Amino acid sequence: MARVSLYPLFAAALALAACAPPSPAVAPIAAGAAEDATPAQPSIVVTEAMGSPHVGDAAPDFDLPDQQGKRVKLSEARGSVVVLAFVASFCPFSKAEQPHLAKLATDYAGRNVKVIAIGINEPEADYRSYLARIPMNLPVLRDEGGKVALSFTPPGAQSEFKDRTKALVTSNLVIDRDGTIRFFTLVDTVNFDAKLVHVRRAVDRLLADHSG
């Protein structure tokens, strides 16, 4: 009966595997793609899979002070399309979006669109430093303790975050005239939409629905 000792062969076989460092062979994608490309679809949409609230649910109501101390209630905006942005002074994505959020408010003024920002739970001084960056022509609400942010946070949104009050940092929602969430995204760090192109599209769709 033939008996083959494979021991030296293993040495040879392993030599093959051991010495080849993985080469970082990468195929370039289209030139300029990183520059200003807005992907066709926002990629982190809050859907039913993440739990409530999600697109299709009624937006939770809130009553929070703005930068002048004036109370703002979401339910009082019924009849208008509402853009709701969760912002934070510390977040570079939020910082990059900030001028585009102000521009959105300017561009849609007089079209029955209310743009509202909610400062994520952070110290008063940091909330003030967000306001100090550029003139904000929209209410920036102070959500001390993060209760409102939590009421908008579905369990599956960044479920790995230790601090749940921060799961919605740089999240954007579009709420229709009946108070139903029609657009809800979390920040996508790979396909970042600083110019709020997707938010604008969602607002435009709702405005077109109502005018039609």
Next chain:
Amino acid sequence: MKIQVLAAIPLWACCAGVACGGAPTQAAAPTWQRPGLGGAVRPEMGSPQPGEQAPDFALPDLDGRMVPFASTRGSWVVLHFTATWCPFCDSEVNHLNALSAAFAARSVKTVIVDVEEDAATWRSYASQHVTPPMIALHDASGAVASRFAPPRAQPSFDDRAQAVLDATLILDPHGTIRLFLLPDSAHFDPTFRAVRAELEKLVPQAVVAVRAAPQAVAAGASADVAVIVEVAPGYHVMADRPSAPNYVPTRVEFSAEPDVTVGNARYPAASSFRVGDRAIATFEGTVQVQLRLDVGKDAAVGDRRLHGVVRYQACTASLCLFPSQRTFDVPLEIKEAKDVP
């Protein structure tokens, strides 16, 4: 009938030539299309890129001592950029501690760099959340982080240092970037599973570790040096007198050193490892190799280092690794010759 597959020349030698000599590589999927690597920097973002040298720098540690990054050369390095307010980073830090501890045994150094915060904030956070052997550094101005930021990564960020916040890099012992991941919020995994998987592939297992105690010898005197070779559990190395001509013997050798003579290594008795009906002479576990050190009577008094190397081929019951070697140093203090009448 019995077939002995014993080549007259070392099998690994001929196969290694074939395997490493520019074998055609398959067109692999781009890194960012592989699971867990969606945040990988892309060529169009500009430098630095994988395959390029990482920028060099020096930054203060938690005690304010400047640490030159070049001091990590020779080791694989995991480099992570963080900020205490960053919720992604904060969810990851304990897992990075775990990674740091797990891969320290393979001589991987883990370095965490805090970006653009005041020293007190970072020190207070790091003292609670960053555990050794992770090295905690502070980039107060963001100047170092911004040099790591490829110019077209997060082009909407004016503050370039922030573009690499929460980024994780793997650097090889030459300081070349082998993996460069920016955060991917759509597939956020605080446990660094993908980074660990890359490390598993890139960093060889430390099958053999070597150590030797410092020696103090008077000029004209002798000493016995014990070189301890630790072979990882489940592995063995071929003995000093191997059972077949194509097996690589274990050898402990020292470089020539003026006025110091190192005698032949004395190896312990070999163990017998059975493969089929053959017994192979091997070493396992803790192997103590003795060498005699004779210091010449005219040797210069002072501190020096003896440079040693252990050459070996390690195997398990089912496979063998490529023949390898480990270098080690033995600090040697040569003292004044004893006054002998």
